[in-house]
Amino acid sequence: MTTVTLPPGPSKPRAVQGVYALTVPHRGMRRMRDRYGDAFTVNVPTFGRAVVISDPAEVRQVFMTGPELADKSDRNLGRVLGPGSLFALDGDEHRRQRRLLVPPFHGRRLAVYQKIVEEETVRELASWPQGPAFATLPSMMRITLNIILRAVFGSAGAEFADLRELLPRMIKLGSRLAVLPVPRIDLGRWSPWGRFWAMRREYDAIVARLVADGRQDAKLDERDDILALMLQSRYDDGSRMSDSEIADQLLTLLAAGHETTATTLAWAVERLRRHPAVLSELVDEVDTGGDALREAAIIEVQRARPVIDFVGRQVLADRLQVGRWTVPKGYAVLVSITLMHDNESLFPNAQTFDPHRFLGTRPDLYQWIPYGGGGRRCLGAAFANMEMSVVLGTMLRDLTLVPTDEPGEHWHSRGVANAPSQGGRAVVRRRDAAPLPSTAAGDAGAGS
Template identity: 70%
Template structure:
């Protein structure tokens, strides 16, 4: 067996490194990178001793590594989303489940969901105050939650009203618990885990009823919601998903399809207010029916303000040679998304907010990785991108977003995801021009010429 060769790292006590990772995750990683280079070994909460990498060649190699050599992290999000969710599965089980879940999130079906996204955006934005600051993030959370509920279940009713109240609390508590060790003592409702498990039991009861109703629906074939498709889906051997696995996957879809997308939209508002030329050209493009700059802007928001810090793998072979390093079996290797996105060799002038970098060059999916990469790349990436595009298009069409010269908002950790510290403060005024139909808004793909004073502030 090859001798393990790990990168250097801090020598401070483990509890100091763990405390640093919990309290200052965005500051600690760049400091360690500056001191030890683009790979270092450090102790992180939940995962223990890990190798953190950000060299693009090593990142690509890791994402291309077969599952029998390096597979799913342990522990993983299955501890809050359920052991039957895609986030918890590895190896062949992950491959089979992923193949089963691909159809609802790709192709023409996404076009059908656009109407739902626009309806929810228009409904929520109608409540926005005119001419005074308000945090956009809560509105974005409500938009994305309502969208994913309607896309998953396809209807409204008492159960959906209860889920609208229950899920935000579950996601908030679960996101924070996911980065903490499991408790050794069950304190029941007096502990965060106890409160989370109580909410999970209520969720399971609601979802169990919806699954049973779908299974008994004689018109199930005519439905186009995700639950109907998942109930009817079959593995290669003809077997269906179990009810427990369906409930776990529903929770994973509802949580992942709600929190991260909303945070990115909050960051989009925060970034655009501080880059008036980009904002002005986005409005001009939207009015002309284009979308190229808008798509590039969404990609740049995700590059410069990634809402997820890390993705990773666990070595399952006896050892894994990864670039300059040899990792032993059971060792964890993490990709720090922020460090890769700030790499000047990958993205020149990386600290600048510059959507134009993506106008003529589509993101390299091994270097631009807000959705992770490889076989475990986020299944809902296309859905989330469509949703962000429609929400931003609706905002630009119906409102004037006022720019500001205030400093950028600080990063705020919500546990798993990073959000703008002030909630993406916005000041808007409704535009007087009549709203254009969706068909006109999706036509055309020409981008404006690149401005000579493209925004450069971080």
């Protein structure tokens, strides 16, 4: 049998390593790289024993590894989102479900959703104050939640309002349960899992009503919402998705299509305010109807400020060869998105925020990995990129975003996603309004 060969790593107890990973996730990764190299072994809650890698060739190899050798690495997300979620499924069942869910997020369907994105953005921007600084993250959360609800359910009346009130609380708690080793004990409102499962039962009841109404809708084939497409879809054997599968997959779409996109948009505001030359170019581009630099800026925000720490696989084979390392069964192999995106050999002057690096070119999807990679890459990536482009373009078209020379905002963990610590604070004015007194002019520096 092949000898196990693992990279070095800290020897502290699992709990100590877990606290370190939670309190200093980004600085901690860089410190570990500086001490141990581009690969190291850790032992942390949720993942257990894991090899963290950031060598491009090894990352590509992991993403190309078949699910019979290594598959999903995150146990808790599957528990939060349900057994029918893509995050819980593996092997053939994962591929079977994924094929059914791809069509709503590609091709002409994206054009259908663009109008929804602009409408929700304009509605929310109308509430933004002119003059005082404010955190944009709550607004971005409302925008993306309303967008994904409308895309998933169309016009749902009272159920839409119920979900709009329920989901933010449910996703916030679920996001924390997914990364914390909280015992799965149901003590009702006295335990985190108890509170989450109570909300999950409420969610299931709402979705059950919507599914039942949809199955009886004589005009179902005329609808563009994702629920309608799911109700009409069929597996290769002609069978349809069960109600529980639909509920789990819809929750996956609602969660994945809401918080991470909103957080990236808040980071975009935070970055652009500190890089006024780029901001000015983007405004000029919007005024001429272009979008190339805006799309490059979104890619650069995702590179420089990734909202997810890791993607990875759980080793299922007795041994998995990953470049220099032979990893035993039961270990996770985690790709550090931060270390990949910081890699100077892949992204020269990596600490500099520079959208021009992606102007006229597309990133290598084995090196730029905010959506993961391989067979488990986020299937809503095209939808999220379209959404962020329309939101950002609408904001720059209608508002002036006032630059600042304040230091950049730090990372703040919200559970699954890492947000700007002050919520992506902004100062804005209407573009047709009189200018505000300048609160700050100039760039805080390339590395801020």
